[in-house]
Amino acid sequence: MTQTSPPKPLRGFEDIRRTWHYAYKKYGARIMPGEYYVTRNDELIATTLGSCVSACIRDPDTKIGGMNHFMLPFKGQGDAAMDASASSRYGNFAMEHMINDILKNGGRRENLEVKVFGGGNVLPSMTAVGTKNVNFVRDYLVTEGFEISAEDLGGPYPRKVVYFPESGRVLMQRVAMSRRDEEEITRREIEYRNSLESKPVGGEIDLF
């Protein structure tokens, strides 16, 4: 069975590219650092993680779920420009954006099933970054009162994650990377990290 075009995405996710996955006979979205995808369709969401973390969250009753892929913005050692509170604020927004979209589309907060992956200390130059991301996501989930129903966090490995929000199933592989793959993941994460650092964590104000 193949489909000629991917199922209709939820509003706001039209720009996420989806392709047909023969192995799973489903359409799937591949998300990059800084992105997230939420769906009510029977499709998959895939990503590759180095030091970044992904939360896979769904409501098993309404079958709506999503996956994000983010890291906290930390400057180099000794640089106070991005302090810990600004940095965790960014992580909160990354989580809240996705959870809000799940709730807005019919999910219920008390039903949410949460699985988390990634945060590998993959690269000597980004040693502590994975651990900081893991600590953040654990703290966040405790504060919000969510239990983790499955996890694979930390360690020295990059990971490939495929999530099926319809069933809640996750296929995860700790990957032995070729040098080229590793360079590619590193390049993307560093690019993403640099973009976070050049963007101030600030919003807009309207006074009426």
Added chain:
Amino acid sequence: MNILIVDDSAAMRIIVQRALREAGFEGHNITEAEDGAVALESVMEEEPDLILCDWNMPNMNGPELLQALNNEGCEAVFGFVTTEATPAMRDKANQLGADFLISKPFTAQDFADALAEFT
């Protein structure tokens, strides 16, 4: 000053409190509510001077709370703190008589700027 923070995310309520502190709002009496319905009860008891409120929440959302407060004749300063801020949302906030709207991600400075007029 009595301040009421209304948000269904516990993490976000902590962050809003921290941003208020960083913006120089210390030593105030802060109450939290996890949705509009709880907030409405709390308003009757605590009579807040300032309400900082999320938009999307279960039970009673932000705009519904503001409408209910208007009906009760509540005179507290009311500001939305929201993840999304579409032009339609800004219009609605304005129509309902909100005093300001801060969109996330916000900084402590955003709070200082928004609240300067009211304190």
